[in-house]
Amino acid sequence: MLDHHLFSWLHLLVGWLLQPVTWALFGLLALAICDAGVAGGERLGGLRRWRRLASAEIVRRARRRLDRADLIARVGPMLGLMGTLIPLGPGLAALGDGNVQILSVAMRVAFDTTVLGLLIGMFGFALGRLRRRWYDELLDEVEAAEVRADE
Structure with missing residues (x-):
């Protein structure tokens, strides 16, 4: 008896999470788009201004x-x-009741959030890899200039 009530509450709680997870995915997508804009600005000239900074400040930023x-x-991808x-869960329960319409809606939501989460993950991964390369090149240049200045 206790298990039934516990699982009912668990199911209710998890059901409430779908809307916040979806909003979080859209928020993360917006953050990724903004971050891509910042990265584009860095690539188009913003990093040139960083050359005047000390190595420690470049590393911090x-x-x-x-x-x-x-x-x-x-x-x-976690949110996806x-x-x-x-x-x-509700889609499979609806299938058990013979309601294929609810199952099809649930499957569509499931696949859409998966694709969106993976897209966001790929975007973040690509941004991170590009930026790591840019920052490593910048640090190499700055450190080489510091060595030349010390000589």
Whole structure:
């Protein structure tokens, strides 16, 4: 008896998570798009201004931006998986009751959130890899200039 009530509450709680997970996916997509704009600005000239900074400051700024790209790359697929699994429970229950319409809606939501989460993850991964390369090249240039200045 207790198990039935516990699982009913668990099912209710998990059902409430679908809308926040979906909003979080859209928010993460917006963050990824904004971060791509910042990265584009860096590539088109913003990093040239960083050359005047000390190596430690470049590392600090780079770490913050790389952490954001890593967050996008990791959290997007996690949210996509949550968005996949949450509607499948009610969808499979509806299939057991013979209601294929509810199952088809649940499957559509499940696949859409999966694709969106994977897209966000790929976007974040690509941003992170590009930025790592750009920041490494910049640090190499700055450190070489510091060595030349010390000689």
